[in-house]
Amino acid sequence: MELPQDKKVIKVRANKVVYDCGDFVAKVYNATKPPAGVFNEALNLTRAEQSGLDVTPIVEVSKVDGSWSLITKKVEGKTMRELGDEDHERRPELTRQFVELQLDVHKYTNDLMPRQQDKYTRMINSVTEVLDESTRYDLLMRLDGMSNHQNICHGDFVPSNVIVREDGSYCICDWAHASQGDGAADCAVSYLRFKLRGADEFAENYIRTYCELSGTSMETVENWFPIVAGAELARGRVIEKDFLLSWIDIASVD
Template sequence: MKLEEKNLIVKRAYKSVYKCDDCIVKVFNEGHPKSDVFNEALNTARVEETGLDIPKVKEVTQIDGKWAIAIEYKAGKTLEDMMESDMKNLEKYMEDFVDLQLQVQSKKSPLLKGMKDKLARQINGLKDLDATTRYELLTRLESMPKHNKVCHGDFNPSNVIVGKNGKMTVVDWAHATQGNASADAAMTYLLFALKDQKVADLYLKLFCKKSDTAMQYVQQWLPIVAAAQLSKENELEKDFLMRWIDVVDYQ
């Protein structure tokens, strides 16, 4: 597989993404854990098996000594681009976005990793939090109900592709787990709040209304998922996430 610089779509700290024929090819930096690459491919394949119409894994390979995943290409715009260029219709877009998230969460995939286990590992590995705060977060996590719904883990409008016919497709399943839908919603809320608090509040209102979930219940997950997001070590997000962890009134 030959990749050219002109086909580069996006470059991240640990990977470069290319458009190649009928696929998207993610090429990971040297030293990126091989297990993470295979885990992303495995997650995607397991979500495929739920019947959700997502871009399918085509190949895991090596390109110039670097691990790469080839995934089916879906033509269209991101929902994020559509929201930002047509703010007057934001609420309609957000309704569709929440409906899509609920469709994902209606599925089950018994072989996906458990969300609570993953969150516990992320919190335990945090160097920026003292032992007492980690203990309080883990105690709260343990007390939360354990569910087994398919959860994307990074469900935001940049990961939703809208085709010319209006059909929406969810991409990037690297962080998928089986777990509690409200925890997944709390993560989505935080991702919105990092950019725009009003948009985040609109999302949470619609999610709670459509799923018949108490807003307070989703909010109980916020310090836990903020700590999990902190584990990604994005310096630009650190102060914001620490505030969500610090404002917790542990009971």
């Protein structure tokens, strides 16, 4: 697929560039992204839509200048992050809406989604150069002891992935890390993302609101911290390594 000359860069990440192409959005990956990962994201997006969730409709998976890309229809609106940045006084209200939306996602099921426990097992087993065998075994035993659930979990639920339309409805984008599993693990991942970005105040408000609205104990979410930290190490983001290891170290002295 050839992108229009007047395309605009929406965001740049280590392994991708996202373009606004008018009627559609193109997520163009670099050579480090395996084709299977791109098709898996497209499949997750399709399954989320099939389940009844409001997501960015997929157009195609294709190559752009030799790089794999995921093309979706453009959804007009502003992200929750943009709304919060524009009006700080709205942040408590937006945080609550954000959590309510995440809990709504967790009400959906799709038995074709990847299993969360299988996904985390693969990721933890892959970090042999970062975690020794004993630590990996401990994390896998912790994971094995967690309750099995079949709730759809986004896997990267952050305000920048929620588009708010003018009519107030929501559209959720970026389903690359979706799975079926425990919503408490999904909460732990979101909390981890906020802490990594230095948004400590938002992180604490978020997790308190999640536990309040879901009826989940803080301990239940915290039990997932070392597991999701170990899994996230598989992404190979050097700047996150020490932070993630500190979460695992805390677990080792519990």
